[in-house]
Amino acid sequence: MIKHDSIRHLVTQTILNVVSSTYPELIPQVLAKEALEDEIYKALVLAPQSELGDLAFGCFILAKNLKKSPADVAKAIAAGIMDTDLKAVAAGPYVNITVASAIHGEQVIRKILDGSYFKKQLVEKSPKTMIEYSQPNTHKELHVGHMRNLCLGDALVRMLRYSGREIVSSTFPGDMGTHVAKCLWYMKKHNQEPEPETGKGEWLGRMYSKANLLLEDQNGTPQEAINRQELTAILHELESKSGPYFELWKTTREWSIELMKKVYKWADVTFDEWYFESTMDTPSAQWVKELYAEGKLELSEGAIGKNLESENLGFCMLLKSDGTGLYATKDLLLAKHKFEDVKIEKSVYVVDMRQALHFKQVFRVLEILGFEQAKNCFHLQYNYVELPDGAMSSRKGNIVPLTDLVHRMEDHVKTTYLARYTNEWTAEEIQKTAEQVAKGAIFYGMLRMDTNKKIVFDMNEWLKLDGESGPFIQYSHARISSLARKFPRTSQQVKWDVLTHPAERQLLQALFGFNSSVAQAAENFKPAAICTYLYELAKKFNVFYHECAIGTEKDEALREARLALSSAVGITLKQGLGVLGMPAPEKM
């Protein structure tokens, strides 16, 4: 167990010493010293109110082992702590501990300021892990629903890397399948519009929606059967890798990929591995045929797959009766590739919760096929984004395109907030800031909620940038930057013990917990926990800012300490936003 938190570590050592001398019978008869140390470290929680202390130690487990009441144990421990830097007070079953500001300053703030605090290894051993996220289809439009996946996956990659894990990021675009056939079918047979010069990817997405509308329109008419035949013919042509539709596929596919890359660039996400469905198609079907020949799969109603009904997982179909593969077929081969060629030890799939059964089936089949690592496959399911009037569907065309959201957000930021700087800043600065703030608002909006909660996307709500929002945190950061520009620090020697104001103490308490927060959030795949942490830190800074003079403080020692503290908060906010993939503007 890595005890990266130096404040916790210090308190743990002190309590451990007191416990060893007060209750010598405990070690090693009942507990080994190291186990006890771990127990104490883990049992330290933040005090419910900052006035009570920095950390609280609940004496429940100790009391149970000692067969005494928790309150008595708490009293004894509090009485035993003589360290002048630690103030211990027993409160019921808890010992509340306040660490001197000087210790916070030396152990934490100084290290935040020199950057070393953010370079700590937060986990002991880390299996090589792949995080697959963003599985957009080509020939379809990107919408806000895709944004949740992108933000989530990107944040996970960043926070897991931050905590010291080896991460390989990957994306799996769907550039093959019926949606492609429908889009191309409409383009060639029904479309009257000329191809646009720019925005071809978006245009292609609209072609797909129109195709669906037309197809649904003609359902139930004699035309339905004809459409079906035409689509099948197109699919076969694509599979044969020749002919006019195949040529059209090659060029249009590029349009979509170009659009994806544009969005990824905007979002500042990069993938180590790009897997395209089209490259998995033939080999995955081939592999399944081999597996069937080896007797590892079964035939059912003309299709090949694995019956998992005894485990309540239904039938996992891998080859349709026409001999072609399915999504599961490709996922199976892709998993094999990840294990065998990329040599990962753990695999995370960031995918909408509606695919839960699919992944259960795939993981189980992998296990049956003898892939030990299958038990280290994890489907990180998140609830989807829907509109106030129901679920989003690019088939039906009731979506909010990503570009709409981004542009409206940027315009809104420019007209309602940045307009006042038109004579002060350059047009580039305004544009750049608008982009950063819009991105902060969108990312924070997508990440702040727990993954299993649905997000109802309402544009008007999203444009409100007050309260708990990305811009709130960015604003606090910008304000600190502004403060630093106006009042540069003049001394590196800081007298930390002058920081005694409750608002200052709150910040000291918040700051030392940054790494623990990120480590825990990473452990649980919960970026939302980091959102909450940053929001609270920013809020505490704003209180401090209101209640204390910082740059204008007359007392030099106090001013320097406060400036250093502010700077540490600013750096931490920037780091935290960075871990979530959000920019931190210097001014806004």
Added chain:
RNA sequence: GCACCCAUAGCUCAAUUGGAUAGAGUAUCUGACUUCGGAUCAGAGGGUUUCAGGUUCGACUCCUGAUGGGUGCACCA
């Protein structure tokens, strides 16, 4: 029918993974030095954590059952 997810203030969400008096935002009402940036801050009201049992020192959290809502279950991805 079977499986999974959700239910906390009017609304949108938290709650350190079983710990102290369940907290924020928003909406409503009231207030903040002729400001180190008001995208800020302070205050007020707002709760039987859907319901009924159980587990224990202790439950929003775990177990059982019920109710309401969502999603998925064979040739789509």
